[in-house]
Amino acid sequence: MITDYHASYYAHELSRIGGTGVDRLGRALFDACVDLNPHQIEAALFALRSPLSKGVLLADEVGLGKTIEAGLVLCQYWAERRRNILVISPASLRKQWALELSEKFNLPSIVLDAKTYKDQQKHGVPNPFRDKQIIICSMHFAASRAEELKEIAWDLVVIDEAHKLRNAYRESNRLGQRIRWATEDRKKLLLTATPLQNSLLELYGLSTLIDGRLFGDLASFRTQYINYGGDISGLQERLGAFCWRSLRSQVIEFVRYTERKLITRPFKPTEQEHKLYEAVSSYLMRDETYALPSGQKHLLILLVRKVLASSPHAVAGTLEIMRDRLLKLRDEARQNASALDLLISGEDIDDDLLDEILEDEEDGLIDDESPTPEIEPEPQAKKIDLEKLNAEIEELTDYIRWARSLGIDTKTRALLKALDIGFSVMEDMGAAKKVVVFTESRRTQNWLKDFLEGNGYAGQVLTFNGTNKDDASGQIYREWLAANKESGRATGSRQVDLRAAIIDRFRDQASVLIATEAGAEGLNLQFCSAIVNFDLPWNPQRIEQRIGRCHRYGQKHDVVVINFLNERNEADRRVQELLELKFNLFTGVFGASDDVLGSIEAGVDFERRILEIYQGCRSEEEIQSAFEKLQKELDEQIQTKMRDTRKMLLEHFDEDVHDRLKVNLAGTQERLDRISRLFWAVTRHTLQNHAEFDDQNFSFILQNSPVAHISHGRYHLISKTQENVSGEFLYRLSHPLGEHVIHEASKRPCPPAEVVFDISGHSTRIAVVERLKEKSGWLSLQHMHIESFDSEEYLLFSGMDDAGNNIDQETCERLFNCSGQARAVQAIPDSAKERLMRDQERHAKATLAKNLEENNRHFSEARDQLDKWAEDMEMAAQKELDDTKRQIRDLQRRSRQAPTIEEQHSLQEEIAKLERKKRTLRERIFDIEDEIAEKRDRLVESLEKRMQQKTTVTPVFTIRWSVI
Numbered sequence: 001m002i003t004d005y006h007a008s009y010y011a012h013e014l015s016r017i018g019g020t021g022v023d024r025l026g027r028a029l030f031d032a033c034v035d036l037n038p039h040q041i042e043a044a045l046f047a048l049r050s051p052l053s054k055g056v057l058l059a060d061e062v063g064l065g066k067t068i069e070a071g072l073v074l075c076q077y078w079a080e081r082r083r084n085i086l087v088i089s090p091a092s093l094r095k096q097w098a099l100e101l102s103e104k105f106n107l108p109s110i111v112l113d114a115k116t117y118k119d120q121q122k123h124g125v126p127n128p129f130r131d132k133q134i135i136i137c138s139m140h141f142a143a144s145r146a147e148e149l150k151e152i153a154w155d156l157v158v159i160d161e162a163h164k165l166r167n168a169y170r171e172s173n174r175l176g177q178r179i180r181w182a183t184e185d186r187k188k189l190l191l192t193a194t195p196l197q198n199s200l201l202e203l204y205g206l207s208t209l210i211d212g213r214l215f216g217d218l219a220s221f222r223t224q225y226i227n228y229g230g231d232i233s234g235l236q237e238r239l240g241a242f243c244w245r246s247l248r249s250q251v252i253e254f255v256r257y258t259e260r261k262l263i264t265r266p267f268k269p270t271e272q273e274h275k276l277y278e279a280v281s282s283y284l285m286r287d288e289t290y291a292l293p294s295g296q297k298h299l300l301i302l303l304v305r306k307v308l309a310s311s312p313h314a315v316a317g318t319l320e321i322m323r324d325r326l327l328k329l330r331d332e333a334r335q336n337a338s339a340l341d342l343l344i345s346g347e348d349i350d351d352d353l354l355d356e357i358l359e360d361e362e363d364g365l366i367d368d369e370s371p372t373p374e375i376e377p378e379p380q381a382k383k384i385d386l387e388k389l390n391a392e393i394e395e396l397t398d399y400i401r402w403a404r405s406l407g408i409d410t411k412t413r414a415l416l417k418a419l420d421i422g423f424s425v426m427e428d429m430g431a432a433k434k435v436v437v438f439t440e441s442r443r444t445q446n447w448l449k450d451f452l453e454g455n456g457y458a459g460q461v462l463t464f465n466g467t468n469k470d471d472a473s474g475q476i477y478r479e480w481l482a483a484n485k486e487s488g489r490a491t492g493s494r495q496v497d498l499r500a501a502i503i504d505r506f507r508d509q510a511s512v513l514i515a516t517e518a519g520a521e522g523l524n525l526q527f528c529s530a531i532v533n534f535d536l537p538w539n540p541q542r543i544e545q546r547i548g549r550c551h552r553y554g555q556k557h558d559v560v561v562i563n564f565l566n567e568r569n570e571a572d573r574r575v576q577e578l579l580e581l582k583f584n585l586f587t588g589v590f591g592a593s594d595d596v597l598g599s600i601e602a603g604v605d606f607e608r609r610i611l612e613i614y615q616g617c618r619s620e621e622e623i624q625s626a627f628e629k630l631q632k633e634l635d636e637q638i639q640t641k642m643r644d645t646r647k648m649l650l651e652h653f654d655e656d657v658h659d660r661l662k663v664n665l666a667g668t669q670e671r672l673d674r675i676s677r678l679f680w681a682v683t684r685h686t687l688q689n690h691a692e693f694d695d696q697n698f699s700f701i702l703q704n705s706p707v708a709h710i711s712h713g714r715y716h717l718i719s720k721t722q723e724n725v726s727g728e729f730l731y732r733l734s735h736p737l738g739e740h741v742i743h744e745a746s747k748r749p750c751p752p753a754e755v756v757f758d759i760s761g762h763s764t765r766i767a768v769v770e771r772l773k774e775k776s777g778w779l780s781l782q783h784m785h786i787e788s789f790d791s792e793e794y795l796l797f798s799g800m801d802d803a804g805n806n807i808d809q810e811t812c813e814r815l816f817n818c819s820g821q822a823r824a825v826q827a828i829p830d831s832a833k834e835r836l837m838r839d840q841e842r843h844a845k846a847t848l849a850k851n852l853e854e855n856n857r858h859f860s861e862a863r864d865q866l867d868k869w870a871e872d873m874e875m876a877a878q879k880e881l882d883d884t885k886r887q888i889r890d891l892q893r894r895s896r897q898a899p900t901i902e903e904q905h906s907l908q909e910e911i912a913k914l915e916r917k918k919r920t921l922r923e924r925i926f927d928i929e930d931e932i933a934e935k936r937d938r939l940v941e942s943l944e945k946r947m948q949q950k951t952t953v954t955p956v957f958t959i960r961w962s963v964i
Contacts, residue, residue: 027675051790052861056244087135143182200226201221213865272406301611415437429529462513537607613627754959757961758821781812785951786950
C-alpha cells in the first residue's frame with residue numbers, strides 16, 4: 001500500500017525531463033515494444049548527447065535496426081513534449097515508418113502526400129505540415145513543399161536513406177539543395193548504412209545537411225582531407241563528433257541472426273510457351289509500333305516485360321489493354337488517350353511498383369504520390385496507316401488468343417513442387433508451414449490463388465496487394481473487426497485494420513500468402529520462414545526488401561528463399577546469376593550488404609541496363625557479351641579502394657565497446673524495472689476506485705473510466721519479457737490513461753503529514769532504510785526546473801532524523817520503496833523548517849553548479865567546433881593565395897628559360913597580372929579573417945546567452961517520517 005506522498009513522488013519521477021545516460025532514455029525504452037539491444041540504446045544516447053548539436057548521422061551496418069534507434073529518439077522527444085517532428089524518407093518507405101512508429105512506439109503519425117495535402121487544405125488547413133502528429137513525407141514531396149516546411153520550427157527532422165542526398169552541397173542537386181534549405185538550423189537525425197561509398201565528398205555532403213559549420217567550405221575540405229597527404233586521422237576526429245556506426249561483429253553476442261537458404265527451382269517452358277515469349281519479345285524490340293509510342297516506349301516496354309516473365313494469364317490481360325487502345329485509336333473515339341494511362345488503369349502492375357518505376361523516370365521535382373503520376377504527353381500522333389494499324393491489332397489478338405490457349409503453364413505447375421519442397425524444409429527446421437509468394441502482377445496473383453485453391457490448398461490461400469477490394473478480403477476484415485471489438489486493436493482506418501486482419505489470418509489459419517510489391521513494404525512476418533519469388537524483380541533493393549519481411553528481428557528459424565529459373569532463357573539465367581553471386585542476396589546471415597547495394601545505387605542503373613540487354617540482344621552470344629560488360633562495370637563499382645578508408649574513418653573498435661554495451665544493457669534493465677514498479681504502483685493507487693487489479697499478471701479490468709473516450713476492458717502493462725497485446729489495451733506511460741494517472745498523482749494536494757514506512761514487511765532487504773528502523777525525522781521534496789541549453793528537471797530530497805543527522809538523497813529515495821501509511825501531524829516545528837530550508841538551498845546550489853558544469857562542457861565542444869570551422873574557412877582563403885604564388889613561381893621559371901624576347905614578354909605580363917591578384921588576395925584574407933572572427937564571436941555570444949540558467953523551484957511536500 002502506498003500513500004498520496006508515494007504517488008506524488010513516483011509521478012514526478014516518471015514525468016521528469018532530463019537525466020544522463022540510460023536515465024534520459026528511460027521513458028522511451030519503457031514505452032517501446034522492441035527487444036532491447038544495447039547498440040541501439042548507445043546510438044540513441046549519442047543522438048541525445050548534446051543540446052547544442054545540430055544533429056547526428058547514425059550509420060550502423062545493415063540489419064542492426066537504425067529505424068529502432070531513431071524511434072527511441074522520437075519517443076523521447078515525444079515524452080518531453082517536443083512534438084514538431086518530421087520524417088523524410090524515400091516514397092516506398094513512408095507506410096513502413098508509419099507502421100513502425102505506431103506498433104513499436106505508440107506514436108501517432110500522418111503520411112502527407114499530394115492528395116492528403118490538398119484534402120487538408122480543402123478542409124481549411126492552410127499548412128498541413130502543422131499537425132499534432134509526426135509528419136511523414138517523401139523526399140520529392142518535401143523538396144516540392146520546401147517553403148511550407150521552412151515556416152515550421154521543427155524540434156527534430158529525421159532523414160532516412162540519407163545517402164540519397166549525399167550531393168546536397170552541389171548547386172545542381174536540386175532535391176538535396178531544397179531539403180537542406182527547408183530544414184536549415186533544425187536538429188536532424190540522418191540514417192544510412194552507406195555514408196561513404198566512392199568519395200570522401202559524400203561525407204562532406206551529408207555533413208552539410210546537418211550543419212553547414214561542421215566543416216569549412218568545399219575548397220578547404222578538399223585541401224585538408226582529399227588532396228595528396230590528406231589528414232585522415234583529423235577527419236576521423238571531426239566525424240566522431242556527429243557520426244555513429246555500430247558493426248555486426250560488435251553486437252553478435254546480443255543479437256541472434258538466422259541464415260538464408262536458397263533453393264533454385266528450374267523449369268523448362270513448353271515449346272508453345274517459349275515461342276509466345278519469343279514472339280512478344282520480338283514485337284517489343286520493333287522500332288515502330290502504334291501500341292508503343294516513342295514518348296512512353298521505355299516505360300511501356302518495362303511494364304510489359306514484367307508481366308511477360310510472370311504468367312501467360314497476365315500477358316493476355318496486358319495485351320488486351322494495348323489492343324483495346326488501338327481499336328479505339330482506329331475508331332477515333334480516344335485518339336489522343338495516353339497508352340501508359342490506359343495500361344496503368346488496367347491495374348495489372350501493382351501500384352507500389354508503378355510508383356517506383358515512374359519515380360525513377362523523374363528528373364525534376366513532382367508530387368510523386370499523386371494518384372496518377374505526371375507523365376510526359378505523347379507527341380502529336382503521325383498520320384495513321386490504317387493497313388498497318390489493322391495488322392498490329394490482328395497480331396496482338398493472335399498473341400492474346402495464344403496466351404489464353406496455353407491453360408496452366410509450366411511455371412505455375414512448378415509452384416506446387418516448390419511449395420512441397422519449402423514445406424518439407426520448414427518441417428525439418430520445426431518452423432510453421434507458412435510461405436509468402438511474391439509476384440509483380442495482380443492478374444498473376446489472382447491466377448495463382450485460383451490455381452492453388454483447386455490443387456490441394458483450398459481455404460489456405462490469402463492475397464495481399466495494398467488495396468484488397470475483393471470479397472474474400474472484405475469478409476476477413478469484417479470477421480477481424482468483430483473478433484477485436486473489445487481488444488482495442490481496431491484503429492478505425494480500413495487500410496490499417498485490413499492489413500492487420502490479413503496478417504492475423506495468415507499467421508493463425510492460412511498456409512500461403514500471395515503478395516504483390518505492396519506486401520514487401522512494412523509487413524513484419526517473423527512467424528513465416530519461407531518466401532517464393534514467383535517473379536524475380538531486377539531491382540536488388542526490391543528483392544532485399546521482400547526477403548526482409550521474414551528475415552528480420554524475431555525470426556527464430558533460417559529463412560528459405562525459393563527462386564524460379566527459366567532454363568530456356570539465357571538472359572533470365574544471367575540475371576539470376578548476377579543477383580545471387582554478385583549481390584549475395586539469397587544466402588548467408590545478412591544477405592546483400594549495403595556496401596554492395598549502395599554502390600549499385602550510386603553507379604550502374606542496374607534495372608535499366610538489364611532492360612537494355614533484353615531489348616537489344618537477340619542471340620545467346622550477344623546476351624553473354626552484354627552481361628560480361630555489365631559485370632565488369634559492377635566489379636568496378638563494387639570496389640575495394642574505399643573499404644580501408646571507410647573502416648579507418650567510421651568503425652570504432654574501442655577496447656571498451658563490448659563492456660560498455662554490457663553495462664548499458666544491465667543499467668537499462670535496472671532502470672526499466674524501477675519505472676515498471678513505480679508506474680504500476682501509482683496506477684494502482686490512482687485507479688483504485690475505477691479498476692480491479694491482477695498483480696500477478698500486471699493487468700487490470702477498467703470498470704469505470706475517469707477519462708473520456710477510454711474503453712472499459714482488461715489492460716496489460718507493457719512487458720519486455722513476454723509478448724504484448726497490441727492496440728488500445730496495451731498500457732504504457734504514453735497511453736491516455738497512463739498520462740491521466742501520472743498527471744492526477746503529481747497534482748494531488750500533499751499537505752504536511754506523518755508517513756510511517758514499513759521496512760519490516762518489505763519483501764527484500766534495504767540496508768540504508770533498516771538503519772533507520774524505530775527512528776523518526778523530517779524530510780521535504782522539491783522539484784527544480786532549469787532552463788538553459790536544454791530543459792532539465794531534478795527531484796531534490798532534504799532530510800534529517802530527530803537527532804539532527806542528515807538523511808541523504810539515496811536513503812530518502814529508498815524510503816519510498818517501502819509501503820506506508822499517512823496520518824495527521826502537528827505543525828512543523830520552526831527548527832525543522834529552518835534546517836530543511838538551509839538544506840534545500842544547499843542542494844539547489846549544488847545542483848545548479850553541476851548543471852552549469854555540464855553546460856560548460858557542451859559550450860566548450862560547440863566553441864571548439866566553431867574554432868575549427870573558422871580555421872577551415874581561413875585555410876581555404878590562404879590556399880587560393882598559395883596557389884597564386886605557386887603559379888607565379890612557375891611562370892618566373894618559364895620566363896627565365898624562354899628562348900625568345902616575345903615569349904619572355906608575354907610571360908612577364910601574366911606574372912604582373914598574378915602579382916596584382918596576389919596583392920588583392922592578401923588584402924582579402926585580412927577581410928575574410930575579420931569577417932569570420934566577427935561571425936564566430938556572434939555565434940559564441942549567442943551560445944553564452946543561451947547558457948544562462950533560468951531556474952524554478954517548486955515544493956512538492958514536507959512530511960514527518962518514521963520507520964517501523
